[in-house]
Amino acid sequence: MASRPTGSMTKTVEERDHVVIRFAGDSGDGMQLTGDRFTNATAILGNDLATLPDFPAEIRAPAGTVHGVSAFQIQFANNDVTTPGDHADVLVAMNPAALRADLDKVARGGTIIVNEDSFTQRNLEKAGYASDPTTDGTLDGYQIYPVPMTSITVRAVESLGVGKKEAERSKNMFALGLVSWMYGRPVDVTLRWLEKKFGGKPEIYEANVASFNAGYNFGETTELFAHQIHVAAAPVTAGTYRNVAGSQALAWGLIAASVRSGVPLFYASYPITPASDLLHELSKHKNFGVVTIQAEDEIAAANMALGAAFTGHLGVTGTSGPGIDLKAETIGLAVITELPMILVDVMRAGPSTGMPTKNEQGDLLHAMFGRHGESPIPIVAPSSPADCFSVAMEAARVAIRYRSPVILLSDSFLQNSSEPWLLPDVDALPTIDPLFAKANGSDFLPYARDERLARPWAIPGTPGLEHRIGGLEREDRTGDISYEAENHERMTHIRREKVDGIAADIAPLEVDDPTGDAELLVLGWGSTAGTIRAAVQRVRGSGERVATAHLRWLNPMPTNTGEVVTKYRRVLIPELNSGQLTMLIRAAFLADAKTFSKVQGLPIWADELEDAIVRMLHG
Amino acid sequence: MASRPTGSMTKTVEERDHVVIRFAGDSGDGMQLTGDRFTNATAILGNDLATLPDFPAEIRAPAGTVHGVSAFQIQFANNDVTTPGDHADVLVAMNPAALRADLDKVARGGTIIVNEDSFTQRNLEKAGYASDPTTDGTLDGYQIYPVPMTSITVRAVESLGVGKKEAERSKNMFALGLVSWMYGRPVDVTLRWLEKKFGGKPEIYEANVASFNAGYNFGETTELFAHQIHVAAAPVTAGTYRNVAGSQALAWGLIAASVRSGVPLFYASYPITPASDLLHELSKHKNFGVVTIQAEDEIAAANMALGAAFTGHLGVTGTSGPGIDLKAETIGLAVITELPMILVDVMRAGPSTGMPTKNEQGDLLHAMFGRHGESPIPIVAPSSPADCFSVAMEAARVAIRYRSPVILLSDSFLQNSSEPWLLPDVDALPTIDPLFAKANGSDFLPYARDERLARPWAIPGTPGLEHRIGGLEREDRTGDISYEAENHERMTHIRREKVDGIAADIAPLEVDDPTGDAELLVLGWGSTAGTIRAAVQRVRGSGERVATAHLRWLNPMPTNTGEVVTKYRRVLIPELNSGQLTMLIRAAFLADAKTFSKVQGLPIWADELEDAIVRMLHG
Amino acid sequence: MAEENGDVSGIATLTKKDFTSDQEPRWCPGCGDYAILAAVQGFMPELGIEPHNTVFISGIGCSGRFTYYMDTYGFHGIHGRAPAIATGVATANPDLHVWVVTGDGDALSIGGNHLIHALRRNVNIKILMFNNQIYGLTKGQYSPTSEEGKVTKSTPFGSVDHPFNPVALALGAEATFVARTVDNDRKHLTDVLRQATEHPGSAFVEIYQNCNVFNDGAFDLIRDKQQGLHNQIRLVNGEPIVFDEGTRCVRVGENGRLEIAAVADSDPSSIITHDIHGRPSLAFALAHLSHGPTEPTCIGVFHEEDRPTYGEAVRSQLERAVERLGPGDLKTLLHGGDTWTVG
Amino acid sequence: MAEENGDVSGIATLTKKDFTSDQEPRWCPGCGDYAILAAVQGFMPELGIEPHNTVFISGIGCSGRFTYYMDTYGFHGIHGRAPAIATGVATANPDLHVWVVTGDGDALSIGGNHLIHALRRNVNIKILMFNNQIYGLTKGQYSPTSEEGKVTKSTPFGSVDHPFNPVALALGAEATFVARTVDNDRKHLTDVLRQATEHPGSAFVEIYQNCNVFNDGAFDLIRDKQQGLHNQIRLVNGEPIVFDEGTRCVRVGENGRLEIAAVADSDPSSIITHDIHGRPSLAFALAHLSHGPTEPTCIGVFHEEDRPTYGEAVRSQLERAVERLGPGDLKTLLHGGDTWTVG
Numbered sequence A, B: 001m002a003s004r005p006t007g008s009m010t011k012t013v014e015e016r017d018h019v020v021i022r023f024a025g026d027s028g029d030g031m032q033l034t035g036d037r038f039t040n041a042t043a044i045l046g047n048d049l050a051t052l053p054d055f056p057a058e059i060r061a062p063a064g065t066v067h068g069v070s071a072f073q074i075q076f077a078n079n080d081v082t083t084p085g086d087h088a089d090v091l092v093a094m095n096p097a098a099l100r101a102d103l104d105k106v107a108r109g110g111t112i113i114v115n116e117d118s119f120t121q122r123n124l125e126k127a128g129y130a131s132d133p134t135t136d137g138t139l140d141g142y143q144i145y146p147v148p149m150t151s152i153t154v155r156a157v158e159s160l161g162v163g164k165k166e167a168e169r170s171k172n173m174f175a176l177g178l179v180s181w182m183y184g185r186p187v188d189v190t191l192r193w194l195e196k197k198f199g200g201k202p203e204i205y206e207a208n209v210a211s212f213n214a215g216y217n218f219g220e221t222t223e224l225f226a227h228q229i230h231v232a233a234a235p236v237t238a239g240t241y242r243n244v245a246g247s248q249a250l251a252w253g254l255i256a257a258s259v260r261s262g263v264p265l266f267y268a269s270y271p272i273t274p275a276s277d278l279l280h281e282l283s284k285h286k287n288f289g290v291v292t293i294q295a296e297d298e299i300a301a302a303n304m305a306l307g308a309a310f311t312g313h314l315g316v317t318g319t320s321g322p323g324i325d326l327k328a329e330t331i332g333l334a335v336i337t338e339l340p341m342i343l344v345d346v347m348r349a350g351p352s353t354g355m356p357t358k359n360e361q362g363d364l365l366h367a368m369f370g371r372h373g374e375s376p377i378p379i380v381a382p383s384s385p386a387d388c389f390s391v392a393m394e395a396a397r398v399a400i401r402y403r404s405p406v407i408l409l410s411d412s413f414l415q416n417s418s419e420p421w422l423l424p425d426v427d428a429l430p431t432i433d434p435l436f437a438k439a440n441g442s443d444f445l446p447y448a449r450d451e452r453l454a455r456p457w458a459i460p461g462t463p464g465l466e467h468r469i470g471g472l473e474r475e476d477r478t479g480d481i482s483y484e485a486e487n488h489e490r491m492t493h494i495r496r497e498k499v500d501g502i503a504a505d506i507a508p509l510e511v512d513d514p515t516g517d518a519e520l521l522v523l524g525w526g527s528t529a530g531t532i533r534a535a536v537q538r539v540r541g542s543g544e545r546v547a548t549a550h551l552r553w554l555n556p557m558p559t560n561t562g563e564v565v566t567k568y569r570r571v572l573i574p575e576l577n578s579g580q581l582t583m584l585i586r587a588a589f590l591a592d593a594k595t596f597s598k599v600q601g602l603p604i605w606a607d608e609l610e611d612a613i614v615r616m617l618h619g
Numbered sequence C, D: 001m002a003e004e005n006g007d008v009s010g011i012a013t014l015t016k017k018d019f020t021s022d023q024e025p026r027w028c029p030g031c032g033d034y035a036i037l038a039a040v041q042g043f044m045p046e047l048g049i050e051p052h053n054t055v056f057i058s059g060i061g062c063s064g065r066f067t068y069y070m071d072t073y074g075f076h077g078i079h080g081r082a083p084a085i086a087t088g089v090a091t092a093n094p095d096l097h098v099w100v101v102t103g104d105g106d107a108l109s110i111g112g113n114h115l116i117h118a119l120r121r122n123v124n125i126k127i128l129m130f131n132n133q134i135y136g137l138t139k140g141q142y143s144p145t146s147e148e149g150k151v152t153k154s155t156p157f158g159s160v161d162h163p164f165n166p167v168a169l170a171l172g173a174e175a176t177f178v179a180r181t182v183d184n185d186r187k188h189l190t191d192v193l194r195q196a197t198e199h200p201g202s203a204f205v206e207i208y209q210n211c212n213v214f215n216d217g218a219f220d221l222i223r224d225k226q227q228g229l230h231n232q233i234r235l236v237n238g239e240p241i242v243f244d245e246g247t248r249c250v251r252v253g254e255n256g257r258l259e260i261a262a263v264a265d266s267d268p269s270s271i272i273t274h275d276i277h278g279r280p281s282l283a284f285a286l287a288h289l290s291h292g293p294t295e296p297t298c299i300g301v302f303h304e305e306d307r308p309t310y311g312e313a314v315r316s317q318l319e320r321a322v323e324r325l326g327p328g329d330l331k332t333l334l335h336g337g338d339t340w341t342v343g
C-alpha cells in the first residue's frame, strides 16, 4: 500500500446504534462517488446499511446553484437498517448551495461540516444567501464545523505536480477521509480501490491518496472534533455480501433467470429516467447472450420484446411512467397472444412528465387496468434494492410458466438506492423449464392448455408447429380467429382464471404479528417496506400491538389475503400515492382499509408513519 | 305520386304490443337501407322503436357466405321501447347464409320469410348447408314463408327496360314492400323517399317503386299471409321527432356545444371502427367552422386536439380501444396542463384488436386509471343513442368550465343503433361561457384558480397573457416548473378535488323505486340502460319490488351515490364486462354489489337480466 | 404442414401447398391482395426455405390478414407495429426469414416511425407494402398516399394533405433496398421479391395494389395492360432508362436534374443508365420523376446497398463480448464487485 | 411582458427583452443551447411579430426547456409530440407564428412519425432541431444521428445502428423547406432562421449543437472556426457550389452523380449551381455528399418549395363550406332529416 494516514488514535470514542450521513455538493463535486466509497467501507465493517442517492433534475444547472446540488445519504447501524434514514445526523456540505438545499434534511441538533473555502461572497449569492449562514445565526441549534477543505487539499497535493484544478477536484477525498476518521471506517478498502481505479495514472492516484489521508489526519489531529463515533457491526447471517443497488439487482435477476431457464434474454428499451440504468447495466453483459436494443420509442421496445418472446426469448422491456402509457396497447397484445414477457415499470412522480427524478408509487392501478378491454396481467413488486433480484427471477418464472406478460413495478427509490446483499448460492437458484412445444405428429393446437391454463410456446424454427397468432380474439384450442360470442366469453374467463390461478403458485401473505392479538394491520407493497418495518418496530417498542404484512404479488394477491385483511379491525396501507392498493383491497374484500398517503416525491419517513399508526390506534 | 300498391285491405288485422323484425342478407343486398326505410315509416307512424345494424367483420367476405351477412334489427311498440329486442319475431332472410347466420336470433315459433329463389344448391353450399333447411326439418317449429322474391321482382320490372342486374338489385324493395304490408306501414313515406333519392334516374326510380309495390301487393293478394299485424302508436310527448343514431347525436351534440359556447370545434382523429363515423359525420359540417383532421395516428390526434385546446378551441379526439391506449400519455398531459378537451372512447370488444365490430363496456377502469401517476379525469357515459347529444353537450360544459379533459365513454351499440329523438328547442339549449382570460395589467398567474378550482384559459394571440405550460409539475398559481415536495402534494390534491368537485355541478343520482321499499337496486351505466329498463319493467310486472338507477357520470359520481347504493340490501350491476363499475362501487362505498356480467360482444338480453334479478331476489 | 418434426425432406419437395394455410382468404372478390398472395405462395418454394424457418408478420388492415393464409409462423400484430415486432424476431433469431406485410396506412401513417427506423437499421426483413392509396379495412378513408383533393368518407370536401412518395421516403430513411412493383404483374412482382430476398438486410417493396371497392382503378395508368405499356418506366440495373416502347427516356438535364424526354431528342450520353448500387440520390431523383401513379412512373428496383444487417451485427457483438469477457458466469457476475464475508 | 392588454405599441419598440422570460436558463455551462437561445431572442424582434402572437412548442430533452425562456406563449409537450401539438395550434389559428424546438432524439427517434407527417402536410411551423447526436437530458445515450460504433451508456460495446441523415429524411418526407446551420455561427443561424420564417409552411432547420458534456466536439470539423473554413460547403441559392476558400467544388460526375472535386480539375460547366427551388433531388444529392459532419458538409438552405400551407388549406375549406352550405345553423342541422311531429 502506497501510504496511509499517519494519525494515531488519541481521541475518545462514542458508541451509537445508528447514524445517518448525508454528503452534498455540486454535481461536479463527486458526491455520489464519495457516498459510494463510504458505503463500501461501512459494509465491509459489517454494519447494516441503506443508501439513497439524490440527484438533481436532469439538466445540469450552473455550478454553485441550488438546482445543481447532488447528494448521497446513508444510514448504517448495529442492527437491521430498513431505510436510508429520515433525517441526517451529519451533513457534509461542499458549498453554500448544498447547505441551502439540504439543511431541512438535517436532524435538529445535527452536525454540519462545511467546506469553508467555498463560502465566498459569489457562492453565497449563487446559492441565494444574503449573508453567511455559518455566521449569521441560521445554523443556531446545529453543531457546525467549518473546514477549509479546498485549501488543505491543494496544499496536501502541492508537491505532487498535479494541476490546481485536479488538486481541487480531489477535495471530495478529503471529505471522505475526514468522515472516515469520524466513524472509524477502514482505510485500506478505500486505498485499495483508489489504486485499482487510478493505478494507471500515478499522479492522480497520489493526489487522491494524499487528499484522503489529509482528511483523515485532519480529523485525528485537529482540535475540531472531540471524539470518534463507533457503530458496532450488525448481527447478520453468515455468508458473502456485497452492496447492491436495485437497478443492478434487477438486471442480474433477469440474467439469472435467463441462465437458469436456458431462455436467452432480450431487452428492448427506450431511455427514460429512472429506468435507463437497467438498459445500461444489461448492455454490459452481452457475454451472457443478452441482446439489448435501444428502440426508437417505447412502443417499438415493447413490440420488439414481444417479437423476441414469440421467437423463444425472454422478452423484457423496461420504462417509467410516460413510457408505460405508450406500451399499453402492446401489453394488451401480449395478453391476448399469451407470450412470456416482462414489463418493468420503474415508477416516478407523475402525472405526465411530473417530477422525473422523484419517487412515487403512482402506477399500480395503471398496471392493473391500464389497457382497454378485459386484460388481466400478473403484477409483482420488489420491496428492497436487493429484493429486485429475486423478484426479477420470480417474474420470469411466472412469465415463462404461464406464457403471460408480467408487470414488475419497481420505483425510483428501489432503483437508485442500495443495501448489503447476502449473495445467493448460484447453484441453488431455482431453475425454470421453458417447456418449448415439440411437434408430435398430430395437429398442433396453439391455444390448447395445460393444467395451469398455459398454452404451448412453439417457437419459429420448429418444424411442424407453424401457426399464426395475433390480436383478434382467438378460438379456444385452435387459435384461429373467432367472432363467436360464447368463445369470446370463454376466452375472457380463461385469461382471467389463468392469472388468478397464479395465486396457487406463490407464497401466501406472511403476517408479522408477534403478540397474535394486534388491533391494527399495516399492509404495504413495494419500496415502503423498509419504512413500514422501521415504524412498526418503533410503535411496538412503545408497547403497541401492531401487525404488518407486505404484498409482493399485487395481482393475483396471495390466496390468504382476504383472510388476513378482514381479520384485523383496522387496516392501514401506507402508499406513495392517493390510495391505490387501498382501493383494490377495499373492492376485493370489503375491508375498511385506510391509506396513509404521501405524494411529495419523497419517501415516507418512519416517524410520520409512526405517528399515523399511533393516531389510528388511539384516534 | 307515381303509383301506389293496388291491393285493397281484404285480410284480418291482429293487434300486437310490440314486434321485432330482422332483415338479413348479403352485404350487397341493401339490408341496412331496407331497415332504415322501414324504421322511418315506423317512426312516422308514431311507434316507439329502437334499432341495431349488425355489420359483418370489416373485410367483405365472398358473396353468399355466412361471413358476408349484414343484418338490421328493429323493435317497435305501442309503448316505451328500450332495446332493439332480444329475439326477432320475424326474420327476412335474403339467402341461405343469412338464414344460417341469424336463425338463432329468431324467437322460437317466430316467422321466417326467405327469398326462395336464392336457395340454390350453390348458395346452400356456400352457406354450409348440406341440404335445404326450408324443407329438411331444420325449421320445424318456425313459421316459414318461402317467397320467390327475385323472380317476382324481375318480372315486375321487366317492362321498364332496366337490366337484369339492376332488376335483381331492387329485390330489397320487394322485401320492404312485403313487410310494410304485413305491419301496415305507410306507403307514402317510402315512395316519397324513393322519389327524392332516384328522382334523377327515372328508370331506377320506377324499378324500385315497382318492386316495392310488388312486395306490398304480394302480401295483400296471395294466400300466403293470413292477416296483417297492427301495432298502435306509442303515447309520446308532443313535439317534432327524428330518428337518430348515436354517432350522429354525439357529433351534433359537440357542434351544439360549440355553437352555444362560441368556442370553435376542433376534431382530430385516426380512423378506427366503430369511432370513425364520428369523424365522417363531423367532417360534413365544416360550415359550422368545425375543423376535422385525420391525423397520422391516435397519439397525434390527441396532441393536435390538445394543441387546439391551448389555442382556444374545443379540442376533441375520438377513438376506440386500441386508440385510447395510445392516447394515455397525452391524456396525462391534458390533466396536468388543465385544458378543455374531450376524449371520446367508443368501446368495442377487447382485449387488443379483439372483435372490432362487437360491443363491450370494457374500458371503464382504463378510463379511470389508464395513465401513470395520480391523474384523475371526469368520465361521462350516454345511455341511449339520442342521449349522446346531451351527454356530448354536458361533457363540453364540464371540460370548458373546469378546464379539464373529459372522457366520454360511448360504445359500439350506442354508436350504431338509433331511436326516435324528440328534437330539442335549439334556443333553449344551455349556453356555455368560455370565460377566456383577459389581461388586467397585473402579473398573469396561469395556475391561479376560481371557486371551481379552474385555472384561466389564456389563449395565444391575447396580449399580456404570454405564459408557458407543460407536463412537468407546475408551481401552484405561477405555473412555473416546481420540484418542491409540498407543492407537488398540493397540486395532486387540487387536481383530484377539482374533479371531485364536479359532483356539485351535476344531477344527483335518480332512483326509480315506485313502491319505495325495494330490496334490490339494479344500478347501470352506459348502453345497458334500455335492457335494464325493460328487465325491471318485466320483474315489476310479476309483482317484484325492484329499484333502478343509472349513472351518467362515472367520475365523479353524484354526491348521493353512496347513500343510494348503501340503502338497498342488494345491489346488482349489469355490465358488458367482468364487473368494472362494481369494483368502483365496492371500493368507494363498501357495498356488497354484485355484477351481472356478459362478455360476448352482444347486448344483454332483457330476459337474461330478468332471470338474474329474480334469482338475486329469491336465491 | 410441410413436414413432420425433424423430417426436413429438402428443397425439391416444397410446393405452393406447403405455404398455404387452411384458412380461407376473405378479401373482397376482385381485391388485388389475392394476386399478391398467389404470387407469394407460388414463389416461396423456389427459395428453398422451409415454412418453419419463415415468419410472416403483419399489421392491421386488409393486407394484415395475409399472415393467416401462409402456412408459416405468423404474427398478426397491432396497427403499425409490424416492423418493430419483426425487428424483435429477426434480431432474436437471425436465421429466420422474416417478412412484413403492411398497408399504406399501416406502414406510412401510424407505423411510419417504425418503418423508417427498421430501414435505417437494416434489419433483415422484407417489407411488402400493399399500397392501395386508401384505408380498406376501415372502409374507405384516405391514406398518406392518397392524392390531394381526394374525396373519401373522412374528407367529403376533399383531402388537403400532400401525400408521401413511399420510395422517396424509404430512401430518405437510409433504406438499403427499395423497389416498386404491381399486384397484377406476377412476373415482375416475383422478380422483385426474388431480388429482395437475395438482398441481405431490409428490403422495402411498394406494391401498387388495387382496392376495387374503395379506390378502384387508382393505378390503371401503370397497372393496366394497355396503358401500363406507355407509362411504366421499368428500371433494369446497368441498362439505359428508356420506356414507352423505346420512344422515351430519362436523361440528365440542366444543372444535373433528371427529366423525361423523347429518345429522338436526346443525346445518347445524356440518357441515364440505371445503377442500383451507387449513391441513393439517383434513385431519389427517379422516384421524383412522378409523384404518384398519375404520370409515367418507375417500377423495379431503385436502389440496393451493402450494409451489415442488424441481426448479424448484434449477434457478432454478442460473440465478441464472449471473446473479450469470457462466457457469462453467474457467480462471477454476482461476486464481481466489492464483497465481504461474515462469519 | 412586452406590452399590456390592447396596447400593442408596434414593431419598432420590440427588443430582445420582450422575448426573454423571467426564468433563468439551466443548461450545462458551455452548452450550445445558450447560443441558439441568444440568437433566437435577438432575432425575433426584427420579425415584427409580437410575443403574444408567437408560440413556442417543444418536446422533452435539453432543447425542450427552450420554451420556458421565451416570453411568448409556450407549450412544453411530451416527448416527440411537439409537431403534433404544433399542428393543432397552427391549424386552429393560422394567424399565429408557431415554432417547434426539438432534439435529435425527440424529433427523429420517438417523434419521427409526427415530424415526417407535419412536413408532408406543410403545416406552417418552423422546426428547429437541435442535433447534438446524443441524448442529453437522459445523460448520454446514443441518438438516431449518432455515428455507428458510438460508445455510450447504452452501447458500451459500440452502437450498431446506422444513423439518419436528417436533411435527407426531411426531403424524403416532402418537406418544403430544409436547411442546416450551426449553433455558434450566429450570422448564419440568424440568416437561415430568417429564410425559414419567410417561407410559408413547414421549415425544417437542423442545427448542429454542441453538447459539451456528453458529446463534446462532435461537430468540430464543421463548427470550429478554423476547420469549418475548409469543411463547410456553404449553399447559396443561384451560386456555384464552391468551398474550402474557393479550391473545391461540387460537380456533376458520371451518370449524373454529384461529387466533390478540386475546382482546378473541373470543367466550370460541370460545377453545380445551387438552386433551392427545383426538384428536391438536387438537395437530396447534396445532403448525401456526406453522411454526418465527419467530412465536408453542406450548410445553408437545401431546398424550398411552394405549396399551400395546411392551416390555410383547412381554413379555406371552412370558408368554402360556408359558401356552399350557408353558415351552420343548429336548427337546420337537427331538423335536416326525416322528421315527424306528434300532437
Ligand SMILES: Cc1ncc(C[n+]2csc(CCOP(=O)(O)OP(=O)(O)O)c2C)c(N)n1
Binding pocket: B270, B271, B272, B273, B298, B322, B323, B326, B353, C060, C061, C062, C063, C064, C078, C079, C102, C103, C104, C105, C106, C107, C130, C132, C134, C135, C136, C137, C138, C143
Ligand atoms: C391503434 C389502431 N388504430 C386504428 C385502427 C383501425 N385501423 C385498422 S386498419 C386501418 C388502416 C388500414 O389501412 P391500410 O394500412 O392502408 O390497409 P388496407 O386495409 O388498405 O390494406 C385502421 C385505421 C386499429 N386497428 N388500431
Ligand SMILES: Cc1ncc(C[n+]2csc(CCOP(=O)(O)OP(=O)(O)O)c2C)c(N)n1
Binding pocket: A270, A271, A272, A273, A298, A322, A323, A326, A353, D060, D061, D062, D063, D064, D078, D079, D102, D103, D104, D105, D106, D107, D130, D132, D134, D135, D136, D137, D138, D143
Ligand atoms: C415517453 C418518454 N420516453 C422517454 C423519455 C425520456 N427522455 C427525455 S428526453 C429524451 C431524449 C432527449 O434527447 P434529444 O431529443 O436528443 O434531446 P437533448 O437532450 O439531446 O437536447 C428521453 C429519452 C420521456 N421523457 N418520455
Ligand code: SF4
Binding pocket: B059, B060, C026, C027, C028, C030, C031, C032, C033, C062, C132, C136, C137, C210, C211, C212, C213, C214
Ligand atoms: S376493402 Fe379493398 S383492399 Fe380491402 S379486401 Fe376489399 S378490395 Fe381489398
Ligand code: SF4
Binding pocket: A059, A060, D026, D027, D028, D030, D031, D032, D033, D062, D132, D136, D137, D210, D211, D212, D213, D214
Ligand atoms: S447535457 Fe448536453 S445538451 Fe444538455 S444542457 Fe448539458 S451540454 Fe447541453
Ligand SMILES: [Mg+2]
Binding pocket: C061, C103, C104, C105, C130, C131, C132, C133, C134, C135, C136, C143
Ligand atoms: Mg391501404
Ligand SMILES: [Mg+2]
Binding pocket: D061, D103, D104, D105, D130, D131, D132, D133, D134, D135, D136, D143
Ligand atoms: Mg440530442
